[in-house]
Amino acid sequence: MKRSVIIDGSVIYTNYSQIMGQRKFESLLKDFIEILKKKNSPLLETLNPFKVGNEIDLHRLVEYLHLLTMRNIKELSNIINYVNPKELARFIESFYSFWRSKHRFMVRKERYVEDYNRRASIEYTMTMIGDQFKAVVKNLYRQLISNVTNEFPNVMRQLPSGAQVMFLVDDVENEKFKDYQWMHNIPTIWGAIFDPPAIFYTKSNKRRGIIPIVEKNILDRISLDPREWYRFPIMVGDLLFYNFVHREYLAHGAGLANLFEIATPKIVKNTKPEGIVIFGIKPEDIPDYDERWKNAVVFKDNNFYVGVIPGTKENDYFGYMKKTTLTVHNLIRISQNRLPIHGSMARITLQSGKSAVAMFIGDSGAGKSETLDALNRLDEVAEVDIIIDDMGSLDIVNGQIVAYGTETGAFVRLDDLPPGYAYHTMDRSIFMNPDKINARVIVPFNNYTDVITPTPIDFFLYANNYTEVSNDEDRIKFFNSPQEALEVFSEGKRMAKGTTAEVGITTSYFANPFGAVQMRKKHHEIAKKFIEKMFETGIKVGEIRTMLGIAGYEKDGTLLAAKALLKLIEKKGG
Structure with a gap:
């Protein structure tokens, strides 16, 4: 059905x-x-x-x-x-x-x-x-x-009953990428119109496992029916991706439109894609299907990365769409000798006029987005301009470390945000399973130009959600050496918060199971180089204790951490 x-x-x-x-x-x-x-x-x-x-x-x-x-x-x-x-x-x-x-x-x-x-x-x-x-x-x-x-109601309710999302499509052929003709027969989305509130109920609401990387030619062995599939050309950072979505999973395609910049047909015609993601293909239609790929897999096809998410009930969760896309992004960045970052970043401006750019590193549920939200609610803060909400990358330009974002929207866990946040964003959001644990909302937060503009950073902080602290001085601790910092970031500890299938204290290399752990050796060389450069150029590298994983501190922990960071920005004098 x-x-x-x-x-x-x-x-x-x-x-x-x-x-x-x-x-x-x-x-x-x-x-x-x-x-x-x-x-x-x-x-x-x-x-x-x-x-x-x-x-x-x-x-x-x-x-x-x-x-x-x-x-x-x-x-x-x-x-x-x-x-x-x-x-x-x-x-x-x-x-x-x-x-x-x-x-x-x-x-x-x-x-x-x-x-x-x-x-x-x-x-x-x-x-x-x-x-x-x-x-x-x-x-x-x-x-x-x-x-x-034979009656008419005294009270009429304008219940949402039309199209939740309207898509404009066209046939678009890429002049520089004609290798796989089947791609160009798929209708291409170039515009989307939402009728809020857009609420979708999917069959799963958790992500499981680490996405394996497999070297295998796949694109010339796949064929998608243009009557059943749609192509979403999106900009992941400054990289053009083709995300192919089966019609049964169009809710996740709609999520892409709220999370990433949709590329124009002009860009599609004249730009070779850097990555491809296919969501909703039947397992039996994946060549040489392996059970280890049941949640998602990334194929390295002649130095071209292709993410594939099988169409099953277990995978009917936007997290698979997002994280597979970002895993492909991160693999590309590692091949470019850039450091992919699983975290959030914002330019924080105080009413006093002082400002700083802070980057938080951490896996799902560590308190990255929640700390930024807490900062935004402080009276002393004039603006929190979010540039990265989940994934970005670092590069070195003219001897200075700069950061780039990937998404223009956020895939936010409602459980850890203040009451009322969902209603505040209702008119521009997509809600996924709002009645379940790990309920999510996909909401835009910034424009594409700001997200891809290189931004220098002042603070590089690991989001620790499991250490309980009582003194304000202990809420943010700075590392004394690059080696000490590298050890903490590499261990990637956190208290699982129900956003994945994990429970208790878990570890994830560099808090980034999306490409970094799969290419650990090369990633570690890049990370060492960047952290040493941070110490050399005066970027403050440390750990912020959000206490999001500690019972009783789910709301107050991030607020206390935000206040500690506020004091540091005041002292910085920027």
Whole structure:
């Protein structure tokens, strides 16, 4: 049973027949009835008048519902002997909820144009079509209920019932990358319009294991059906990636649009991609499939990195999309002799005018994003300009260490953020499993230009979430030597916070299981060089105790750490 519904964006929806006359409507009704059968639901009794033998005549049921949009149920007694109005109203209510539980996407094919005004007109048209579709669906539901119950509600609720995300697609061929023709047949996303709040419920909400790296030619042995797949060209930092997403997992494609900069067709046509990620391919369609690849795998195909996430229930989690993409990014950076960083970074400006750029290193749940959020809530802080939320890289330019980001958005764990944060970001966020542990929100936080601009850093801090401290002086400790710093960063200790399948105190080399651990030897040489350069150039290298993993300090620990950093910035005098 398909979870994602693709709505044709080329149609301007003005009447009920355009919806009820589609095969898709009948198919949805069939899926809903199959669920009722599995549950042995009492609602099935409603459909007895539409049975032919033991089976329900779906075509006849749809025709009857269609007539109900125009006439009262009492007027249709000559067509069907007897349909219980109360039971039918309950059936319609449940079917409407079933529709709203689907992941709903509208897709419209439009040629991308460079002219801003013409492009704005295309996007406006798409928005109008989406709004009209939503209005027709809501009115269809209301008309059916009204004609069945012979009542109209005193309180009306504008429930989200149209497309959650609208995509603009085009056929785009890369003039500099024609090696694999199948890629160019896949529709390319060049624009996205969200109808907030966008809430998706996926079948998994944890990430497991370390992604293996395998040397194997894969791209010439894969073929994706253009009727089932979409290509999301995204900028990961300054690297162009092709992320191919199966239609059933389009919720994670929508997440990409909120997390990364979507590359324009002009860039796609004229730039060779640096990395490729394929999300949702059946395990049996992966050449020489190995069970060790069940969660994700990265293939090194002739010095080209290709991430593959099999389409299974266990992998139906945005964390796999994000981390596989970032693992490919990190492998590329290591090959470029740059240091990939799993952490966050922000320029912190105080009301006094003093400022500093602080980078926090740590694995998932260490308190990186939470400490920045705590800083942003301090009265003494004028602005926290987040440049990196999860992954970035360091380079040496003109003898100075500078940092680059990768994402323009954040994949934030709601459990560790202040109450109300979710509501504050509701109008521009994608929510994933908001009712579960490790509930997440994907929210944009910065513009692409700022993220990829080289930024010098002042503090390079390991986020320690497991050490309990009581004195403010102990909340941030600086290392005395590059070797001491390298040992702590290399060990990568943290208290697991339920964001992955791990529990208790865990270790992860450089807090970065996304490429660094797989290429540990080369990464270690690069890390040693960069940390020695930090000590040489006066960057303060240390450890910040967030206490996020200690019971009772989940909220206050990061706030206390933020206040300690605030004092250091005041002393810095920058």
